[in-house]
Amino acid sequence: xxxxxxxxxxxxxxxxxxxxxxxxxxxxxxxxxxxxxxxxxxxxxxxxxxxxxxxxxxxxxxxxxxxxxxxxxxxxxxxxxxxxxxxxxxxxxxxxxxxxxxxxxxxxxxxxxxxxxxxxxxxxxxxxxxxxxxxxxxxxxxxxxxxxxxxxxxxxxxxxxxxxxxxxxxxxxxxxxxxxxxxxxxxxxxxxxxxxxxxxxxxxxxxxxxxxxxxxxxxxxxxxxxxxxxxxxxxxxxxxxxxxxxxxxxxxxxxxxxxxxxxxxxxxxxxxxxxxxxxxxxxxxxxxxxxxxxxxxxxxxxxxxxxxxxxxxxxxxxxxxxxxxxxxxxxxxxxxxxxxxxxxxxxx
Numbered sequence: 001x002x003x004x005x006x007x008x009x010x011x012x013x014x015x016x017x018x019x020x021x022x023x024x025x026x027x028x029x030x031x032x033x034x035x036x037x038x039x040x041x042x043x044x045x046x047x048x049x050x051x052x053x054x055x056x057x058x059x060x061x062x063x064x065x066x067x068x069x070x071x072x073x074x075x076x077x078x079x080x081x082x083x084x085x086x087x088x089x090x091x092x093x094x095x096x097x098x099x100x101x102x103x104x105x106x107x108x109x110x111x112x113x114x115x116x117x118x119x120x121x122x123x124x125x126x127x128x129x130x131x132x133x134x135x136x137x138x139x140x141x142x143x144x145x146x147x148x149x150x151x152x153x154x155x156x157x158x159x160x161x162x163x164x165x166x167x168x169x170x171x172x173x174x175x176x177x178x179x180x181x182x183x184x185x186x187x188x189x190x191x192x193x194x195x196x197x198x199x200x201x202x203x204x205x206x207x208x209x210x211x212x213x214x215x216x217x218x219x220x221x222x223x224x225x226x227x228x229x230x231x232x233x234x235x236x237x238x239x240x241x242x243x244x245x246x247x248x249x250x251x252x253x254x255x256x257x258x259x260x261x262x263x264x265x266x267x268x269x270x271x272x273x274x275x276x277x278x279x280x281x282x283x284x285x286x287x288x289x290x291x292x293x294x295x296x297x298x299x300x301x302x303x304x305x306x307x308x309x310x311x312x313x314x315x316x317x318x319x320x321x322x323x324x325x326x327x328x329x330x331x332x333x334x335x336x337x338x339x340x341x342x343x344x345x346x347x348x
Contacts, residue, residue, distance in 0.1 A: 215317075
């Protein structure tokens with residue numbers, strides 16, 4: 001029967017199936033667009049933790065412990081991300097009343113010029129003059145903050161927080177299924193890659209996995225190390241809001257140029273306390289840590305994993321962040337590694 005079907009009709013059917021499949025994929029992406037970042041985060045976390053998960057599964061054997069291991073891993077990952085957020089939220093709640101009282105007193109009396117600010121060479125007198133005109137004068141300070149709609153800001157923050165909670169819970173749920181069905185999912189993707197790209201398909205998949213591993217090590221682990229060093233310096237220099245600043249700095253060290261913003265903010269807080277020497281020290285120390293991490297540690301870690309020059313890695317990170325947000329930190333270098341690999345193969 002199949003031999004009697006004209007070739008033109010078979011070709012039309014193939015084109016129709018392809019068009020239908022592409023249309024369904026586009027419709028699915030449009031329908032589930034809100035949850036695609038959650039699936040992306042779950043994929044990145046699963047790739048980064050999969051070797052450790054496989055070792056634990058091999059030790060667990062085939063008993064009931066192994067059956068519950070995906071759920072245990074997913075819950076553990078959720079607690080790792082959730083615990084600092086809860087602690088920071090509780091800390092902010094404890095400090096909210098004091099901050100409200102301080103803000104009221106500041107609006108009533110103004111914010112005095114920090115001691116020693118005018119003694120800074122070149123820029124000190126200009127900054128002190130601006131501070132005196134805008135922050136030390138209660139009327140000008142009230143004018144600066146008068147336009148803030150507290151109710152609207154609270155509503156937006158509440159809606160954004162609710163959405164983040166839903167996405168976070170969906171990420172943990174997706175991560176559970178990836179742990180549970182990871183082997184079959186990897187086998188299916190491998191077969192799909194072979195059918196689409198031939199023998200090069202699995203190699204492309206492995207390049208993506210290696211790129212994600214290298215980016216996680218180079219960005220997250222190195223960034224957390226930077227954050228720890230800077231937080232220790234914050235502790236000894238007396239930076240206000242130590243816990244909040246430490247967590248924010250650790251997160252900022254993962255993001256390109258985020259570390260510079262955070263230790264500069266710490267220096268400004270020390271200047272507001274009148275600790276000019278501490279501000280200069282934390283700024284200089286932050287520059288040293290940032291230079292060592294970005295010019296020596298990260299290029300070595302990420303470059304070895306992705307086999308890319310660090311300039312390409314940086315372009316992938318910046319482009320990924322601009323397009324996909326925080327998720328682009330890991331997707332950008334992976335896509336850049338695949339593109340460079342395909343370019344090398346085509347040019348050779």
